[in-house]
Amino acid sequence: MAGLVGVLSFHSMPAKLTLGTATSPTSNGASGAGSTSTTTSAAPATTSTTAGPQSRSKGSSPTTTATSGPPATTTPPVTTTTVLPSTTTTTSSVAQTITGPSVNYYFGLLAVKVTVVAKKITSVGIASLSDGGNYRSQQIDQASIPILEQEAMQAQNANIQSVSGASYTSAGFQLSLQDALKKVGLK
Amino acid sequence: MGTVITFDVYNESGVAPEAFLPYLQEAVAVLHHADKVFSTWKANSPLSQLRRGEISLGEAPPEVAEVLELCMVAKASSNGWFDPWALPGGVDPTGYVKGWAAQCALAELVNARVTGAIINAAGDIASFGDLGSEAPFRVGITDPAAPPTLACAIELRGAVATSGAYERGEHLVDPFTGEARTRAASASVTGPDLGICDAWATALAVGGGEVLELIEKTDNYEALMIGVDGSRQWTSSFPFAQLETPH
Numbered sequence A: 001m002a003g004l005v006g007v008l009s010f011h012s013m014p015a016k017l018t019l020g021t022a023t024s025p026t027s028n029g030a031s032g033a034g035s036t037s038t039t040t041s042a043a044p045a046t047t048s049t050t051a052g053p054q055s056r057s058k059g060s061s062p063t064t065t066a067t068s069g070p071p072a073t074t075t076p077p078v079t080t081t082t083v084l085p086s087t088t089t090t091t092s093s094v095a096q097t098i099t100g101p102s103v104n105y106y107f108g109l110l111a112v113k114v115t116v117v118a119k120k121i122t123s124v125g126i127a128s129l130s131d132g133g134n135y136r137s138q139q140i141d142q143a144s145i146p147i148l149e150q151e152a153m154q155a156q157n158a159n160i161q162s163v164s165g166a167s168y169t170s171a172g173f174q175l176s177l178q179d180a181l182k183k184v185g186l187k
Numbered sequence B: 001m002g003t004v005i006t007f008d009v010y011n012e013s014g015v016a017p018e019a020f021l022p023y024l025q026e027a028v029a030v031l032h033h034a035d036k037v038f039s040t041w042k043a044n045s046p047l048s049q050l051r052r053g054e055i056s057l058g059e060a061p062p063e064v065a066e067v068l069e070l071c072m073v074a075k076a077s078s079n080g081w082f083d084p085w086a087l088p089g090g091v092d093p094t095g096y097v098k099g100w101a102a103q104c105a106l107a108e109l110v111n112a113r114v115t116g117a118i119i120n121a122a123g124d125i126a127s128f129g130d131l132g133s134e135a136p137f138r139v140g141i142t143d144p145a146a147p148p149t150l151a152c153a154i155e156l157r158g159a160v161a162t163s164g165a166y167e168r169g170e171h172l173v174d175p176f177t178g179e180a181r182t183r184a185a186s187a188s189v190t191g192p193d194l195g196i197c198d199a200w201a202t203a204l205a206v207g208g209g210e211v212l213e214l215i216e217k218t219d220n221y222e223a224l225m226i227g228v229d230g231s232r233q234w235t236s237s238f239p240f241a242q243l244e245t246p247h
Helices: A146-157 A170-183 B017-038 B046-051 B062-077 B094-107 B194-207 B209-216
Strands: A004-012 A035-040 A096-104 A109-116 A162-164 B003-011 B116-121 B124-129 B137-142 B150-156 B159-164 B186-191 B222-226 B232-234
Touching: A162 B116, A162 B124, A162 B159, B003 B017, B017 B046, B017 B062, B017 B094, B046 B062, B062 B094, B062 B194, B094 B116, B094 B124, B094 B159, B094 B194, B116 B137, B124 B194, B137 B159, B137 B186, B150 B159, B150 B186, B159 B194, B186 B194, B194 B209, B194 B222, B209 B222, B209 B232
Parallel strands: A004 B003, A162 B137
Antiparallel strands: A004 A035, A035 A109, A096 A109, B003 B116, B116 B124, B124 B159, B137 B150, B159 B186, B186 B222, B222 B232
16 A cells, blocks of 8 residues: 555644634635644655764763663653643634645645644644545544544643654554545545 | 654744645655655565665665665664664665654755754654744653553654554564564654664664663763563653643
8 A cells, every 4th residue: 555644733823813813715825823734645756855864973971870760750641532622722713724735746636734723733634635636625523533633632631742652553543544534535 | 554754843933834835745755755765565666676686786776875874883883783684584774764764854844944843754753943932842752551641751852763562563673683572662762863763762672771871872862761561761861851731
């Protein structure tokens, strides 16, 4: 199956939106607060970019024996519930939806679905994965991608931006993603 | 098999999402190109051909030699605990490529002039910048005994890679015995370059305490090792952060 699937979350600091400033779902170019979400199912291009390794020196730092034991941080239990955080704490909690341009990649079409909510991810949008050239656009609620939602909620509950480790397994995410796409008829 | 890549972009500077897209496209192109060249799942990738002896290193794209050279450095630094040549089937730099490719992709986003960006490639993370107002990124590290709950949080400036026995589809091989074994349930390494972090994390997961001591002596790289019994060891400057809940 295809190699890479990507999800973009674009977190913007809220602009000075006044309540009631809502744009139509197909407008482009709105500025300010936002989260952008998209998935890519894309193919190789010919960009050649290299990033050399950082120079790394072995200094003469003291050979401190690593200590074992619990770290000196408190670890309150991390909730994995799927309750969405309240959005009533900000004044600019207006949701805007913008559909961006489509870009042709080798394996399929990508389109960007921008969901704009002040500071927090409340939905992951997947738009326009083409099936034989049919352009369709649909937003998929984050709730239908359990693993991604779980990750996002956990991240937001623990005030972290990302997670390193294997909880975000490729297989799990792929299955969730495909399931979500099937539900809305995009796969 | 599919590799999941997430991009989190932080934009205190007010860049419009549409203005950001071309940079995202470039970053995605870098990742796909790396996949095309290095995927051992693709029978005709240059690396697969190289492994079968169908092409020479000189006939492969130059990035193959570049990555293998980086792997040589990592192998030497880790006293051989990271050794892509010790794997069955021929040289397999996959453990380095994932981080290397993500780091290259991240470089495409720098010119977008956003406040900060995080690329997470299946748990390996490269970043630049921060949340804005100098607030560093905070990244959770999965508890290997109870995923997806978190073992701890770190302040991230740069990259972090986590390797472990619980990863799907990865066989960590002891390069000295050829056996599939790990000495840590989870091994996380932080530092400026994700490819190097990747190599160290792999070495640490397999080699355990001896590798932790090597990392302790290595400037700019720090590590945390979580044992199968839940015990934790870390280098002296491992960037722990408070694991907190927002109010």
